[in-house]
Amino acid sequence: MSSDAFAAGCPAHGGRTPLYGPDFAARPQRVYEALRRYGPVAPVELAPGVPASLVISYSAALDVLRDPVTFPKDARRWQQGVPPDCPVLPFMMYRPACNLSDGAAHVRLRTAIADSLSRVDSTILRESVERNVEALIRGFSEKGTVDLRAEYALLLPILVFNEILGCPSDIGTRIVVGMRGFVENVDTANSNQIMMKAVAELVALKRARPDQDLTSWLIAHPAQLTDEELIEQIALLVGLATEPEQNLIANALLLLLSDDRFAGDLSGGSLPVEDAIDEVLWADPPLANWAVSYPTQDVDLRGVRLPADQPVVIGFAAANTDPAAASTNRAGNRAHLAWGAGPHKCPSQGEARMIASVAIEKVLDALPDMELAVPASRLEWRPGFAQRALVSLPVRFSPIHIPPPPTPGGQEMGLAGGLATALRNAAPRRSNALVRWWRGD
Known part of the structure; x- marks a missing residue:
């Protein structure tokens, strides 16, 4: 069934538009535009039999994000009515995590995270990004081709964040393997187990041998987080530091390599990286x-009745492109909602932009004739209602030799290579049922 038919309200889905399947993954903006016929909020389906309301108006999204009393994050009442095999349940269920808590609990957990993140030295962080970027580029610069998503954008945030957490590579790999399946709604129960077991091992390791790293600082924080709370906050941080970051890097690189507004500047020697990041x-x-x-009672939002205990999802992409709030000049305009708003707004957006900027600038500088290996229209997008994520980003370029730095650096590249292999081999298997509902069957 086409995305137009879905957006019109498919009878097979209770008149709701499914936010899954290849049509939605390939052309989400087409679906969002069709949904505007409903007004500021549209009826959608997150998975088969999982209804939700998608906020697609910019101003209505701000209303929700800034009102945690009317729109609390606690999912426990909702999940009581969800079958245990629901594919999005592990992704959406209540956990004692900062982003899923309200009131005093949220303040306590967010304070522990913010205080610990503030101890990360920005100079050391940038050095870590630059060192890992250079090692990754050296690893593929002589090949002439590379999948920038799998061999660059995916690996960089993992390598950097493992250093910040003080996380051994074997544990870090398992955390990310689990997180990836979790975000993509692929074998979510097993992916959740893989991720949480690995994070628990990290917490146990740092309780026994604390160091100058983010995990140890969270453990030592005056909030005195329990092991369960520590595991949940670290899983949250890993998820936010890896999945969205790799997508930001890959999506901005795609834009720079395919959009005439940017590609022309690249050939002229100017790298409008910050403008591309803003556009993405x-x-x-x-x-x-x-x-x-999850409102605990029926709520009226801009004339739309939202039922109690049903998910209300902020459509960041749809709200950002709301015609009523559209901006004619996005370069340097930071009024978008990509980082959220209100009490749950991302606390480390500056660091996220820095990592993406360094990653993009350095690979374009090192490989100035880089171009897409396939037309942009043939690229595929990963499933899942929450993310905007490429399956791959294949490029070609003139092979060059980049000598290693004067100091020994082979260990970094060995870690990256091993991580890439482990992620390929340990990718969660898609069940036939999941494949069917991704396809909208």
Whole structure:
């Protein structure tokens, strides 16, 4: 069934538009535009039999994000009516995590995260990004071709964040493997187990041998987080630091390599990287639909009745492109909602932009004749209602030799290579049932 038919309200889905399947993954903006016929909020389906309301108006999204009392994050009342095999349940269920808590609990957990993140030295962080970027580029610069998503954008945030967490590579790999399946709604129960077991091992390791790293600082924080709370906050941080970050890098690189507004500047020697990042955060944000809340009673939002205990999802991509709030100049305009708003707004957006900027600038500088290996229209997008994420980003370029740095650096590249292999081999298997509902069958 076409995305137009879905957006019109498919009878097979209770008149709701499914936010899954290849049609939605390939052309989400087409679906969002069709949904505007409903007004500021549209009826959608997150998975078969999982109804939700998608907020697609910019001003209505701000109303929800800034009102945590009316729109709380606690999912426990909702999940009581959801079958245990629901594919999005592990992704949306209540956990004692900062982004899923309200009131005093939220303040306590967010304070522990914010205080610990503030101890990360920005100079050391940038050095880590640059060192890992250079090692990754050296690893593929002589090949002439590379999948920038799998061999660059995916690996960089993992390598950097493993250093920040003080996380051994074997544990870090398992955390990310689980997180990836979790976000993509692929074998979510097993992916959740893989991720949480690995994070628990990290917490146990750092309780026994604390160091100068983010995990140890969270453990030592005056909030005295329990092991369960520590595991949940670290899983949250890993998810936000890896999945959205790799999507931001890959989506901005795609824009720079395929859009005439930017590609012409690249050939002239100018790298409008910050402009491309702003454009992506407006039109193709890495988290396209998220910030889920669960009203405990029926609520009127801009003339739309939202039923109690049903998910209300913020459509960041749709709200950012709302015609009523459209901006004619996005370069340097940071009024988008990609980082959220209100009390749950992302606390580390500056660091996220820095990582993406360094990654993009350095690979374009090192490989100046890089171009897409296939037309942009043939690229595929990964499933899942929450993300805007490429399957791959194949490029070609003139092979060059980049000598290693004067100091020994082979260990970094060995870690990256091993991580790439582990992620390929350990990718969660898609069940036939999941494949069917992705396809909209």
